Amino acid sequence: MGKILLFYKYVDVQDPEAVAAWQRSLCTELGLSGRIILATEGINGTLGGSDEATDEYIKQMNVHQLFKNIDFKTAPGDERFFPRLRVMIKKEIVIMGIDPTTLKASDSAPYVTPEEAHEIIKNGSKDLVILDTRNEYEIEIGTFENSISPKTRYFREFPAYIDNNLETFADKEVLMFCTGGVRCERASAYLKNKGVAKKVMHIQGGIHRYVEQFPDGFFKGSNYVFDARVSQKVNDVVLGSCSQCSTPSDYYVNCKNAECNNQFLSCETCKNQLQESCSKECSELVDTQKVVIRTKPSRIDPPSPSTFADAPVLWRDCATLEKKSD
Ligand SMILES: [Zn+2]
Ligand SMILES: [Zn+2]
Incomplete structure (x- = not known):
């Protein structure tokens, strides 16, 4: 079995083109x-490969002065x-829509370790606000107990959410988290810079590191990830429910109508009945091959271990995954 790697680093990259060529x-x-997304503010990536290949990748990164x-x-x-x-070059390694020279990751709020976060939530101070910085479709299938959702479709909507909800954070101790930590670096800087919260913190390594240590902790449900x-x-x-019949389900399916490509939650029965389509309309279009x-x-x-060797080749293309990149 191989590995999937999830990583990021905020660091000054003088020449993203040269780094991109090397990465490629x-x-x-x-x-x-x-x-892999490169910007002058750093690198954000998720890669899959054999154990040998991913180990070698980590080794090469560790001898690179930037990474x-x-x-x-x-x-x-x-x-x-x-x-x-x-391998792409963009303005930001996660699109927040704010110039990286204006909002820097080096301004982020302090980290708390997964253990510290667990204690903070357990103690449940009345001033505590737990803020999920992820998007709604991610939160639908799993999040921290008593956390609040910004109800965003894209991360670039997050700054406006903060601007419109400052009173929620006034004089509060805000504990922020995301999948692996990359979004919270600048999101926590953004909230901190507003100067309304008593304290802003974010979980180091995000949900990924927290649930490794506390699988039965305060995170409930499933962690949405950006691979197959x-x-x-x-x-x-x-936490989620079937988009057709509301039966509890945290199973996302992509519509069989490739031109629709809607990602929706479905129970097993509806998935079979609609032949993996998101609606009767799409199911009919698929049936009539239109x-x-x-x-x-x-x-x-x-x-x-038993099913992995037969894992099928994936059809979802990068455009779908990138649209939602963490
Ligand atoms: Zn259903
Ligand atoms: Zn559809």
């Missing part, structure tokens, strides 16, 4: 797939969990 050749040589000492999070998987390799697993079950709590029909599976279920 390194990943190609190692047979890695996935997505040493990255906290690489890992999960079981490999290169089949991404449709291909994409789609979600990673943390505990048996199911649209492009998805032929490959839209997700790879979290690998277990």
Whole structure:
């Protein structure tokens, strides 16, 4: 079995083009797939490959002067969990829509470790506000107990959410979190800079590191991820519900009508009844072959040793994954 790597580092990158060229050749040589975003503010990536390839990638990063000492999070998987390799240069490594020279990750609020976060939530001060910085479709299937959702579709809507809800954070101790920590670096700086909260903190390593230590802690449900697993079950709590019949479900499906490509929660019965389409309309379009029909599976279920070897090749393309990049 191989690995999926999740990583980021905010660091001054003078020449993103040169770094991108190096990343492209390194990943190609190692047979890695996935997505790397480079900007002058740093690097944000998720890659899949064999154990040997991902170990070698980490080794090469650790001897690079800019990218040493990255906290690489890992999960079981490999290169089949991404449709291909994409190395991109953008203005920000996670799109918040604010120039990185105006809002810097170096201004972020202090970290709390997963243990500290666990204690803070357990003690439950009346001034505590737990803020999920992720998007609504992620929060729908799993989040921290008593956390609040900004109800965003895209992360770039987050600053406006803060601006419009300052009273929620006035004189509060705000504990922020996201999937792996990258969004909270600048999001916590943004809230801190507003000067309304008594204290702002964010969980180091995000949900990923917290649930490693506290699988039965305060995070309930599944962790949405940006590879073919789609979600990673943390505990048996199911927060989401089928978009058709409202039966509890945290299982995302991509519409069989490839031109619709809607991602929706579905129970097993509705999934079969509508043939993996998001609606009766899409199901009919698929039946009458009036649209492009998805032929490959839209997700790879979290690998277990017995099924992993037969994991199918993924159809979801990078455009879908990038739209939602963490
Ligand atoms: Zn259903
Ligand atoms: Zn559809």
